[in-house]
Amino acid sequence: MTERTDDSPGERPRLSRERVLWAAVAVADAGGIDSLTIRSLSQSLGTKPMSVYYYVANKDEILDGIVDLVFGEIELPEPGGDWRTEIRRRADSARRVLRAHPWAIGLMESRTSPGPATLRHHDAVIATLRAASFSQELTAHAYAMLDSYTYGFALQEAGLPFEGSDTVADVAEPIMERFSTGEYPHLVEMATDYYLRPGYDFGDEFTWGLDLILDALATRATATT
Amino acid sequence: MTERTDDSPGERPRLSRERVLWAAVAVADAGGIDSLTIRSLSQSLGTKPMSVYYYVANKDEILDGIVDLVFGEIELPEPGGDWRTEIRRRADSARRVLRAHPWAIGLMESRTSPGPATLRHHDAVIATLRAASFSQELTAHAYAMLDSYTYGFALQEAGLPFEGSDTVADVAEPIMERFSTGEYPHLVEMATDYYLRPGYDFGDEFTWGLDLILDALATRATATT
DNA sequence: TAGCTTCTCGTACTAAGTACGACGACCCGA
DNA sequence: TCGGGTCGTCGTACTTAGTACGAGAAGCTA
Numbered sequence: 001m002t003e004r005t006d007d008s009p010g011e012r013p014r015l016s017r018e019r020v021l022w023a024a025v026a027v028a029d030a031g032g033i034d035s036l037t038i039r040s041l042s043q044s045l046g047t048k049p050m051s052v053y054y055y056v057a058n059k060d061e062i063l064d065g066i067v068d069l070v071f072g073e074i075e076l077p078e079p080g081g082d083w084r085t086e087i088r089r090r091a092d093s094a095r096r097v098l099r100a101h102p103w104a105i106g107l108m109e110s111r112t113s114p115g116p117a118t119l120r121h122h123d124a125v126i127a128t129l130r131a132a133s134f135s136q137e138l139t140a141h142a143y144a145m146l147d148s149y150t151y152g153f154a155l156q157e158a159g160l161p162f163e164g165s166d167t168v169a170d171v172a173e174p175i176m177e178r179f180s181t182g183e184y185p186h187l188v189e190m191a192t193d194y195y196l197r198p199g200y201d202f203g204d205e206f207t208w209g210l211d212l213i214l215d216a217l218a219t220r221a222t223a224t225t
Numbered sequence: 226m227t228e229r230t231d232d233s234p235g236e237r238p239r240l241s242r243e244r245v246l247w248a249a250v251a252v253a254d255a256g257g258i259d260s261l262t263i264r265s266l267s268q269s270l271g272t273k274p275m276s277v278y279y280y281v282a283n284k285d286e287i288l289d290g291i292v293d294l295v296f297g298e299i300e301l302p303e304p305g306g307d308w309r310t311e312i313r314r315r316a317d318s319a320r321r322v323l324r325a326h327p328w329a330i331g332l333m334e335s336r337t338s339p340g341p342a343t344l345r346h347h348d349a350v351i352a353t354l355r356a357a358s359f360s361q362e363l364t365a366h367a368y369a370m371l372d373s374y375t376y377g378f379a380l381q382e383a384g385l386p387f388e389g390s391d392t393v394a395d396v397a398e399p400i401m402e403r404f405s406t407g408e409y410p411h412l413v414e415m416a417t418d419y420y421l422r423p424g425y426d427f428g429d430e431f432t433w434g435l436d437l438i439l440d441a442l443a444t445r446a447t448a449t450t
Numbered sequence: 451t452a453g454c455t456t457c458t459c460g461t462a463c464t465a466a467g468t469a470c471g472a473c474g475a476c477c478c479g480a
Numbered sequence: 481t482c483g484g485g486t487c488g489t490c491g492t493a494c495t496t497a498g499t500a501c502g503a504g505a506a507g508c509t510a
Contacts (some may be wrong), residue, residue: 015457033335037497048459050499059498102334109331109383110258123409130411136419144381144427145374145434152377156369158334184348186355194361202369209370216441240488262466273490275468284467 015047017055021065025101028066033103036062063107068115070104073097076124083132084214090125091150091210098154105155134221142217149213153206160202240272242280246290250326253291258328261287288332293340295329298322301349308357309439315350316375316435320428323379330380359446367442374438378431385427 013019023045028036038059042049056062075093077086098105114122125146129139194200238244248270253261263284267274281287300318302311323330339347350371354364419425 038499039497049497050460051458053499054457105380106331106334109327109380112384119409119412123412126415127411136415139415140419141430141433141437144378144430145437148377148381148434149370149374150377151380152373152375153369155330155334155376155380156373159337184344186352187344187348190351190361190364194365205366205369208366209373212366212370212438212441212445216437220437263468264466274466275491276489278468279488 015051015055020052020055021069024062025066025069028103029101064111064115067104067107067111068117070097070101071121072117074121077128079127079131083128086128091146094150095154095206099157102158105158138220145213149209240276240280245277245280246294249287250291250294253328254326289336289340292329292332292336293342295322295326296346297342299346302353304352304356308353311353316371319375320379320431324382327383330383363445374434
């Protein structure tokens with residue numbers, strides 16, 4: 001029986017906190033965090049605005065929730081494995097995930113209460129370093145550093161004015177022209193000579209920096225052990 | 226003559242784009258970025274909402290503007306000086322500035338068009354590295370890295386759930402109790418043994434990591450020269 | 451089947467961004 | 481001095497967004 005006068009395509013399997021939050025992620029991915037409104041969210045779910053309030057207390061809770069979902073997508077390192085391999089894997093994964101959900105980076109700043117996925121994540125990284133016999137002190141240093149680098153890199157990538165498919169050159173050329181006024185000479189030089197070269201990919205910088213950090217940490221680690 | 230029926234204290238010197246933007250910074254500093262509304266802004270200026278629209282096209286322009294003002298507060302390195310000294314000075318300055326205006330970090334992600342202060346800043350850093358005879362390639366690596374680290378660190382600091390005066394311990398204790406459930410054992414261990422020690426200051430981690438990066442860059446630089 | 455719980459949503463209020471155009475203040479040349 | 485601009489300020493009002501409140505449908509249990 002179950003008469004359903006449903007105008008949205010397909011069925012409407014019943015709401016749940018999970019479904020609400022994942023839908024919110026999808027909306028933010030598609031149109032940016034500003035496009036995520038209670039109304040747009042409910043529409044993407046095929047329901048009405050007030051329905052989502054049965055599952056979340058308010059919009060802030062949604063924001064906290066989706067940040068934690070994103071963190072949950074990052075691969076955890078496995079304590080006990082080779083620490084460089086594990087740490088690099090999780091750093092690469094973090095960057096990939098944050099590039100897929102760039103809005104999450106900006107949210108991290110304002111949301112100060114970490115969710116379970118976030119905590120689990122921290123725990124795994126610490127465990128991996130400690131298992132590799134990093135001292136507590138070195139673990140703290142290393143962790144702060146790796147996270148700073150990773151998030152900061154993602155932040156910069158998110159700030160770049162172009163999307164995946166475009167190359168740097170396509171977008172930068174017209175911008176460069178605007179200030180060929182002679183201000184910023186070094187910036188312009190670097191841009192034309194280096195960043196705008198055919199094969200340049202800013203993303204590659206990530207690996208370079210990560211290697212540098214890992215090398216340096218390895219040195220410190222063996223020095224202490 | 227100039228009859229003024231002014232109800233706000235003091236005078237009202239006349240608006241200007243500058244005054245509007247600095248007032249916006251002040252409002253955001255005081256109450257967070259969410260508290261910055263056209264209405265709160267105009268009130269802090271002693272005027273009415275629509276008055277600010279004579280100086281800015283819309284709110285987004287305000288956001289772009291204040292991010293650039295914040296960037297303008299960061300000390301520029303001086304090309305020609307000792308590169309380590311200069312780069313460290315600007316990194317320290319950047320962190321200080323971003324700690325004073327934590328809302329700016331989250332905004333960086335969404336605002337993709339850099340303002341003049343931001344561009345001037347980039348130019349100065351590149352100039353400093355190049356003057357120290359870093360190759361273009363190494364300059365690109367170093368810059369991406371230093372910025373990632375600096376912004377990422379600021380991002381993490383901003384995410385910490387306490388303000389300047391409190392110590393980590395004050396705020397962390399009650400949180401820790403919530404999950405003494407045995408999940409996150411390594412995290413809890415690190416927290417109690419290390420982060421919650423009396424003198425611990427997360428900010429000190431910045432120096433440690435920065436030194437590590439600078440050392441490593443110095444090695445790479447001399448290897449190439 | 452009565453009554454209770456679970457879930458959905460209609461209505462409506464508040465806050466915020468901002469379009470439009472009125473209006474006073476000042477400014478200039480005649 | 482006066483008449484017509486231009487500049488700066490703001491009143492009004494419309495739109496979009498978050499969400500309080502409570503009605504009522506849907507399903508569950510005894």
